[in-house]
Amino acid sequence: MNLRKASMSAAAALALALTATACGGDSDSGSDGDSLTIGIKFDQPGLGLKTPDGKYEGFDVDVATYIAKEMGVKAGDITWKEAPSADRENLISNGDVDFIAATYSITPERKEKVSFAGPYLMAHQDLLVRKDDDSVGSEKALRDSKLKLCSVTGSTSAQNVKKDVAPKADLLEYGGYSECLTGLENKAVDALTTDDSILAGYAAQKAHQGKFKLAGLSLSDEPYGVGIKKGDTKLQKQINDAITKMVDDGSWKKAADKHFGPANYEYDDAPKITETS
Incomplete structure (x- = not known):
């Protein structure tokens, strides 16, 4: 009887151990x-x-x-x-x-x-515009503008634009930055707004060199x-x-x-x- 109880206890302990291993911990x-x-x-x-x-x-x-x-x-x-x-x-x-x-x-x-x-x-939020576009040279110009701006759904940049940066702008939200960049090149939008680190990467691509530039605005801190x-x-x-x-x-x-x-x-x-x- 004692041996049977011991065997059952060992089996139960093993089952618990296996369950814990499979599930893992949520905070550690x-x-x-x-x-x-x-x-x-x-x-x-x-x-x-x-x-x-x-x-x-x-x-x-x-x-x-x-x-x-x-x-x-x-x-x-x-x-x-x-x-x-x-x-x-x-x-x-x-x-x-x-x-x-x-x-x-x-x-x-x-x-x-x-x-x-x-x-x-x-990083810091900025705008990417076409190389010959000087319409947005300051935060005030951006705030008063009715530009067509593009950003990505779910990004802080999209939220900042409508709330703090350019409340009068027409904001288009796409699934990816590449779509915004295509819109900028085709003049479907006036500017792509997101972090300057991201914009710099796009502007530096061989296919885009000489086409775009950063507006040089530091609109937010993005850690x-x-x-x-x-x-x-x-x-x-x-x-x-x-x-x-x-x-x-x-x-x-x-x-x-x-x-x-x-x-x-x-x-x-x-x-x-x-x-x-």
């Missing part, structure tokens, strides 16, 4: 050191771009790869998943990615749904963070430690110069880590 996941699924943009040159030959490049990609390395995951063991602006919170909440590095500005509204590590870059599941403090610390090391050993500046240099984008120094709980 970290990495298992084998592989990672990381969300990035696929259409942002200089930041997160999937090339025609199926490779991935950009500053966000380099930051994410460095973080993965510090977590014991080799570059070849990373699965890259496209993370459109409007889908980022759902990708994290649903467990489709381990973390997201995709020009993901840290905002109070987003922190209600997900947590962040970082930030790892400070890029690494999006993680809400409350995952263990993963947050792992990522913060990796970002700090990347800055300290010079890898951060090397990556920034590599990806932003061709666009003559004068990026800010690495920002101070603020997301610690």
